[in-house]
Amino acid sequence: MPSVSIFNFDILVIGGGHAGCEAACAAANMGAKTCLVTMDMNKIAQMSCNPAVGGIAKGQIVREIDALGGQMGLVTDAATIQFRMLNRSKGPAMWSPRAQCDREKFIWQWRSCLDATDNLDIWQDQVCELLVEGGKVMGVRTIWGAELRAKAVVITAGTFLNGLMHVGRKQVEGGRIAEPAVKGLTESITRHGITMARMKTGTPVRIDRRSVHFEYCERQDGDEAIYGFSYLNATHRSDKGLRQLPCWILQTNEECHEELKKGLPDSPLFNGQIQSIGPRYCPSVETKLVTFPDKDHHPLFLEPEGEDTNEMYLNGFSSSMPMDVQINALKKIPALKDLKIYRPGYAIEYDFFDPTQLKHSLESKIIEGLFFAGQVNGTTGYEEAAGQGLVAGVNAANYCAGREPFVMGRDESYIGVLIDDLVTKGVDEPYRMFTSRAEYRNLLRQADADGRLTERAYEMGLARRDRYEWWLEKKERIEDIITFCKNFAVKPQMVNGCLETLGTSPLSAGCKLIEILGRPQVSLDDMATVFPELKEKMYGYGQEEARKKEIAEAAEIRIKYSGYIERERMVAEKMHRLEYIRIKGKFDYMSMTGLSIEARQKLEKIQPETLAQASRIPGVSPSDIDVLLVLSKR
Numbered sequence: 051m052p053s054v055s056i057f058n059f060d061i062l063v064i065g066g067g068h069a070g071c072e073a074a075c076a077a078a079n080m081g082a083k084t085c086l087v088t089m090d091m092n093k094i095a096q097m098s099c100n101p102a103v104g105g106i107a108k109g110q111i112v113r114e115i116d117a118l119g120g121q122m123g124l125v126t127d128a129a130t131i132q133f134r135m136l137n138r139s140k141g142p143a144m145w146s147p148r149a150q151c152d153r154e155k156f157i158w159q160w161r162s163c164l165d166a167t168d169n170l171d172i173w174q175d176q177v178c179e180l181l182v183e184g185g186k187v188m189g190v191r192t193i194w195g196a197e198l199r200a201k202a203v204v205i206t207a208g209t210f211l212n213g214l215m216h217v218g219r220k221q222v223e224g225g226r227i228a229e230p231a232v233k234g235l236t237e238s239i240t241r242h243g244i245t246m247a248r249m250k251t252g253t254p255v256r257i258d259r260r261s262v263h264f265e266y267c268e269r270q271d272g273d274e275a276i277y278g279f280s281y282l283n284a285t286h287r288s289d290k291g292l293r294q295l296p297c298w299i300l301q302t303n304e305e306c307h308e309e310l311k312k313g314l315p316d317s318p319l320f321n322g323q324i325q326s327i328g329p330r331y332c333p334s335v336e337t338k339l340v341t342f343p344d345k346d347h348h349p350l351f352l353e354p355e356g357e358d359t360n361e362m363y364l365n366g367f368s369s370s371m372p373m374d375v376q377i378n379a380l381k382k383i384p385a386l387k388d389l390k391i392y393r394p395g396y397a398i399e400y401d402f403f404d405p406t407q408l409k410h411s412l413e414s415k416i417i418e419g420l421f422f423a424g425q426v427n428g429t430t431g432y433e434e435a436a437g438q439g440l441v442a443g444v445n446a447a448n449y450c451a452g453r454e455p456f457v458m459g460r461d462e463s464y465i466g467v468l469i470d471d472l473v474t475k476g477v478d479e480p481y482r483m484f485t486s487r488a489e490y491r492n493l494l495r496q497a498d499a500d501g502r503l504t505e506r507a508y509e510m511g512l513a514r515r516d517r518y519e520w521w522l523e524k525k526e527r528i529e530d531i532i533t534f535c536k537n538f539a540v541k542p543q544m545v546n547g548c549l550e551t552l553g554t555s556p557l558s559a560g561c562k563l564i565e566i567l568g569r570p571q572v573s574l575d576d577m578a579t580v581f582p583e584l585k586e587k588m589y590g591y592g593q594e595e596a597r598k599k600e601i602a603e604a605a606e607i608r609i610k611y612s613g614y615i616e617r618e619r620m621v622a623e624k625m626h627r628l629e630y631i632r633i634k635g636k637f638d639y640m641s642m643t644g645l646s647i648e649a650r651q652k653l654e655k656i657q658p659e660t661l662a663q664a665s666r667i668p669g670v671s672p673s674d675i676d677v678l679l680v681l682s683k684r
Contacts, residue, residue, distance in 0.1 A: 054195055054196070054197050055195065055196050055197065056196075056197045056198075056199060057085070057173075057196065057197070057198050057199065058199045058200070059083050059084060059085045059171070059198065059199070059200045060077075060082040060083040060084065060200060060201050060202065060447075060450045061077045061082045061083070061084045061085070061200055061201065061202045061203070061204065061443075061446045061447065061450060062084075062085050062087060062189060062190060062198050062200040062202075062203045062204070063077065063084065063085070063086045063087065063203075063204045063206060063443065064087050064177050064190065064203065064204065064205050064206060064207060064235075065087070065088065065205070065206035065207045065208055065210070065424070066086055066087075066088025066089075066090075066091070066093070066094045066095065066172075067095060067096065067098075067206060067208045067424060067432075067435060068095055068122070068424070068432040068433075068435045068436040068439065069206035069208075069423040069424030069425075069435035069436060069438055069439030069442070070086060070088065070204070070206035070423075070424070070439060071086070071094060071095045071121070071160055071163075071164065071436075071439065072115065072120050072121065072122065072436045072437075072439035072440040072443060073204045073206060073421075073423055073439035073440065073442050073443030073446070074086040074164065074167075074170055074443060075120070075121050075163065075164065075167050075170065075443070076119075076120065076439070076440045076443030076444045076447070076512060077204075077443040077444070077446050077447045078167050078168065078169040078170035079119065079167065079168075079169075079511075079512060080443075080444060080447035080448075080451075080510075080511055080512060081169065081447065081451070081511065082169065082446070082447040082450050082451070083169055084169055084170050084171070084443075085170075085171045085172070085173055085198060085200070086164065086170065086171070086172050086173070087172075087173045087174075087175055087177055087190070087192070087198065088172065088173075088174060089174065089175070089176050089210075089229065089230070090174065090229070091161070091172060091174050092157070093157065093229075094157055094160045094161045094164065095125070095156065095157060095160040096153075096157060096226070097151065097153050097156060097432065098208075098209070098226050098253065099251075099253045100353070100363060100365060101150065101151050101152070101153040101156070101353065101354075101355050101356070101363055102148060102149060102150050102151060102353065103122065103126040103148070103149050103151055103279070103432060103433065104126070104146065104147045104148035104149055104279065104433065105136065105146060105148045105433075106136060106137070106144075106146045106484060106485060107146060107464060107483040107484050107485045107487070107488070108146070108148075108431060108433040108434070108483060109136070109146040109147035109148055109279070109433075109496055110146060110464045110485075110494060110495075110496045110499065111433040111434065111436070111437045111464050111465055111468070111483060112126065112147070112279050112433050112436070113147070113279060113281070113496045113497075113499040113500075114437065114463045114464060114465050114499045114502075114503060115433075115436055115437055115440055115465075116279055116280045116281055116282075116499070116500075117281060117499040117500040117502070117503040117504045117507065117513075117521075118440060118503050118504070118507040118512055118513060119504075119507045119508075119512040119513035119514060119517060120436070120440045121160070121163050122279070122432075122433070122436045123278075123279030123280035123281075123283075124159075124163070124279075124280045124282065124283070125156060125159040125160050125163060126149050126151060126156070126279050126280075127149075127278045127279055127280050127283050128155070128159045128291070129149075129151040129152045129155040129156040129159050129292065130149040130150070130151060130152075130276070130278070130292060130294075131150050131151065131152050131292050131293065131294060131295045131354060131356065131357050132149065132150035132271075132272035132294055132295055132296070132297060132354075133147070133148070133149050133150075133272050133273055133276040133277065133278070133294075134147075134148050134149075134272050134273050135147055135148075135273055135277055136148055141492075141611065142495050142496075142497065142607045142611065143485070143491040143492045143494070143495050143611075143614075144485055144491070145495070145496055145497070146485075146496060147277055147278075147279060147496060149279065150272070150295070150297065150353055150354065152292060152355070152356035152357055152358075153355045153356050153359075154356055154358075154359070155292070155356065173192075173196070173198065175192040175193065175194050175196060176192060176193045176194075176230070176232060177190045177191070177192050177193075177232070177235055178191060178192060178193050178232070178233065178234040178235060178238075179191040179234060179235065179238045180203065180205075180235065180238045180239050180420070181197070181199075182242055182417055182420075185242075185416075185417060185418055186417070186418040186419055187200075187202065187203045187417055187418065187419040187420040188200075189203065190203060201419060201449070201450045202419045202420070202421065202446040202447075202449050202450055203419065203420055203421070203446075204421040204422070204423060204439075204442045204443060204446050205235075205239075205420070205421070205422050205423070205426055206422075206423045206424045206426065206435070206439055206442075207225075207232060207235065207424075207425075207426050208225065208226075208400075208424060208425045208426070208435075209225050209226065209251065209398050209400040209425055210225025210226070210229075210231060210232040210400065211225075211231075211232050211235060211236045211400055211401035211402075211426065212231055212232070212233065212236055212400065212401050213225035213226070213231040213232070213398055213399070213400045214231070214398065214399045214400075215227070215396050215397070215398045216318040216323060216324060216370045216396060216397045216398070216399070217370060217371075217372065217373055217394055217395075217396045218313070218316045218317070218318070218370070218371060218372030218373065218375070219316055219318070219321075219323065219372070220372075221318075221323070224398075225398075225400070226398070227393060227396065236401045239403070239417075242416060242417055243416050244403055244404075244407055244414065244416050244417065245403065245404050245407065246401050246402065246403050246404070247326075247401075247402060247404065248325070248326035248399050248400065248401060248402070249326050249327060249328070249399070249400060249402050249425075249428060249479075249480055250324055250326040250327065250328040250397055250398065250399045250400075251328060251329060251332075251397070251398060251400075251425075251430060251480060252328065252334050252368040252369065252370055252395060252396065252397040252398065253368060253395055253396060253398075254363065254364045254365065254366070254367040254368045254369060254395040255364055255367060255369070255376055255377075255380065255391050255393070255394050255395045256355070256361050256362065256363060256364075256391060256392040256393050257352065257361070257362045257363075257364055257386070257389065257390070257391055257392070258360050258361070258362075258390040258391065258392060259354070259360045259361070259362045260360055260390070261386070261388050261389050261390035262298075262352065262362070262385055262386065262389075263384065263385045263386075263387065263388070264298060264385065265385075266300065266383075266384040266385035267298035267299060267300045267352065267385050268298065268299040268300070269296050269298060269299075270296060270297040270298065270299055270351070271294075271296045272294055272296075276294075281499075281500045281504075281517065281520065281521070282516070282517060282520065292357055293357045295354045295357060296354075297351055297352065297353045297354070298351070298352040298353075298385075299349065299350070299351055299352075300349075300350050300352060300383060300385045300386075301347045301348060301349050301350055301383075302335070302347050302348045302350065302367075302379075302383060303346070303347055303382060303383060304346050304347075305382035306379045306380065306382040306383055307339055307346070307379075308382075309375065309378045309379035309382055310335065310336060310339055310371065310375065310379045311339065312375065313336075313371045313372050313375030313379075314336060314339075314340075316371070316372050316375070317336050317370065317371050318370045318397060319334060319336060319337060319370060319397070320336070320340070324370070324397060324399060326399050327478065327479045327480075328397070328479070328480065329430050329479065329480040329482060330479050330480075331482050331484075332368060332430070332482070333368070334368045334369050334370065334397070335348065335366070335367050335368065335369050335371075336369060336370075336371055348366060349366055350364055350365065350366040350367055350383075351364075351365035351366055352364055352365075352385075353365055361392055364380075367380070367395065368395055369394075369395040369397075370395065370396055370397030371395075373394040376391075376394050376395060377389060377391065377394070400425070401426075402425060402426050402427065402428045402477075403422060403426055403427065403428075404428075404476060404477075405422070405427040405428055405472035405473055405476060405477060406472075406473055406474070406475075406476040406655065406656050408422060408427070408472070408473045409455070409473065409659075410455070410457045410469055410470065410473055410659070411441070411442075411445040411448075411449075411455035411456070411457060412427075412438060412441055412442040412445060412469065412473075413445060413446075413449065413455070415657070419446075419449060421442040421445060421446050422442070423435065423438035423439040423441070423442035423443075424438055424439060425480075427472055427477075427481075428472065428476075428477035428480060428481055429468070429472070429477075429480065429481040429482070430480035430481065430482050431482055431483070433483070434468055434481065434482070434483055437464075437465040437468060438465075438468070438469065440465075441456065441458075441465060441469060444456045444510070444512060448510075453510075456510060457469075458503075459622075459626070459629070460488065460489065460490060460622075460625075461490040461493050461494075461618075461619075461622035461625075461626075462494075462502055462503070463494060463499070463502060463503060464483060464488055464494055467483070467487055467488045467494075468481070468483055468487075470663070470666065471487060473656075474656065474658065474663055474666050474667055475666070475667065475668055489621075490618050490621070490622050491618075492611060492614045492615050492618045493615065493618050493619060493622065495607065497600075497603065497604055497607065498604065498607075500517075500521045500524070501521070501525065501604075504517060504518060504521040505518070505521065523593075524597075524600070524601055524604070527591075527601045527605075528601055528604050528605045528608065530587060531574075531584075531587050531588060531601070531602065531605040532564075532605055532608060532609060534563075534583070534584065534587050535562070535563045535564040535567060535584070535605075535609060536562060536563075536564050537562065538562065538563040538564075538581070538583065538584070539560060539561075539562060539563075540557070540560060540561055540562065540563050540566060541557075541560045542556060542557040542558065542559065542560065544580065544581075545557060545566065545577075545580055548576065548577075548579070548580050549566070549572070552571045552572055552576060553571055554569050554571040554572060563577065563581070563584070564609055567606070567609050567610065568609070568610060570610075573606065574588065574602055574605065574606045574609075575602070588601075588602045589602075625662055626662075628660065628661040628662035628665060629660050629661075629662040629663075630660070631660060631661040631662075631679070631682055632659060632660055633658065633659075633660060633661055633664065633678060633682055634657055634658065634659045634660075635657075636682065637653075637678070637681065639653040639654045640654055642677070642681075644677040645674050645677055645678075646669075646671065646674060648669040648670075649667075649669060649670045649671065649674040651669075652667050652668070652669045652670055653667065653670065661675065661678060661679060661682065664678060
């Protein structure tokens with residue numbers, strides 16, 4: 051009988067990706083004795099695909115992670131080699147930060163963060179079995195014979211569970227290029243009644259920049275004013291530590307498409323080799339060819355992997371075509387006529403678990419003390435994974451301490467929308483967050499995440515005191531500016547010259563300053579040039595200039611969009627009333643003839659906690675909710 055080494059912890063986090071790192075730090079910072087189990091300590095938080103963080107809706111998630119006391123924003127700011135604030139031409143509810151990162155520096159920033167976290171151990175090994183006794187998780191067993199015992203386990207295995215990679219007809223088992231698949235863990239979980247399925251994702255070819263003809267590309271620089279992700283960092287900076295690098299825009303052409311079409315019979319996506327569903331919003335280049343046969347070109351973005359490497363990422367060319375097909379097709383693009391690559395693009399299939407089997411805390415409904423986060427819940431993207439990881443880590447710590455779960459509403463955060471969508475609606479393709487998924491976008495602005503979440507995070511012991519104190523000062527300064535604008539009287543002769551210069555109609559009578567600021571042509575800075583009193587309120591105090599700008603911008607958004615914000619808040623408050631009507635365990639849905647058959651089946655499967663959650667289940671109609679409301683009152 052081989053000997054078994056037994057180690058004891060409060061919480062085990064399985065997987066050292068973006069979800070696992072946030073989960074481990076959150077649990078440890080909450081005071082739980084935590085162990086992060088990862089196969090390779092040198093690939094902590096590896097950016098398996100695009101070396102970038104943020105983007106539409108994703109950037110909001112990262113700022114929420116930061117506001118809650120998470121680490122992704124701080125790590126990203128330290129590794130940024132290009133920053134852009136997307137959607138600045140639209141309203142502030144749509145603004146989304148995005149940073150291109152140095153892949154290797156990102157890994158080591160995370161590694162340093164983990165090493166500096168109290169209560170956190172790292173164990174390099176591969177988990178092969180989940181240990182369960184009496185419906186409660188007890189720990190895990192590894193391939194090297196270690197038995198790690200814990201009160202709670204968080205599974206964040208990414209794409210490694212029975213991972214299978216494809217390049218043309220060639221198949222290799224693995225969770226990521228040159229890394230082994232995890233065998234046995236899925237089966238040790240599903241034997242307890244948890245259901246699984248398969249998903250697919252992919253990644254593009256990696257290119258040697260020395261072989262690129264950049265004269266045929268369009269240069270895309272980042273913003274001069276670098277906001278950053280973390281509220282602890284000064285924003286609007288142009289003096290970041292790492293060298294800022296451009297991205298490059300190019301496009302496919304008809305010759306490239308013809309080469310790709312030759313390889314379609316050997317494409318795993320079209321020859322029956324891959325059966326699982328891939329991400330709708332990040333399709334492979336061969337899928338684009340088949341879906342849009344009339345398009346003679348598709349945009350590509352050549353992005354640096356770091357400031358000290360020649361490796362570049364070809365965004366828009368995700369593919370699992372045969373290696374020679376990928377290379378020959380790309381060489382038909384003028385900028386890549388002398389192409390050299392480091393490795394081809396590939397697709398990967400992997401196991402995930404139906405997220406409707408989870409509570410909003412991300413704890414399993416079937417195995418007590420078992421939590422899931424990241425791609426194992428059917429999501430895609432580093433940011434979605436990290437947001438889930440933080441929530442799972444917090445709730446694992448709460449579970450161990452006997453505290454109530456931490457759950458965010460759909461009007462509190464994009465992370466709350468993400469988790470509610472997963473556990474209520476489930477997934478039939480890799481889930482990606484968009485601003486359109488959030489019905490309260492004006493309440494979930496990227497600049498306002500600390501206002502929504504930091505106080506709550508501090509109260510439960512997740513956010514540090516310096517983060518909390520900075521928010522309190524920011525909150526006070528914002529209110530001070532808004533109150534000043536509400537009370538400051540303006541006469542026409544004081545401001546009409548400036549208004550005419552700005553292209554807006556002059557005043558015919560006196561008014562309060564806040565009324566003028568409601569005009570789209572007029573900014574706080576414009577009025578500060580006219581009224582020294584306002585400039586003093588905005589900038590006449592001891593704080594970094596960048597933070598003063600952040601405060602002024604937040605105040606201006608609240609002034610200009612107050613009507614939209616208040617209307618949305620009223621709608622959210624009405625929906626909250628349904629959140630207080632708890633229905634779990636009160637009804638035998640299959641016997642309720644007043645409900646549609648589809649509603650009965652969906653309600654029986656998901657077992658929603660509240661009437662509001664039931665209202666968001668696809669197939670449950672407003673009339674079904676009316677029936678439940680009447681019966682719940684009885």
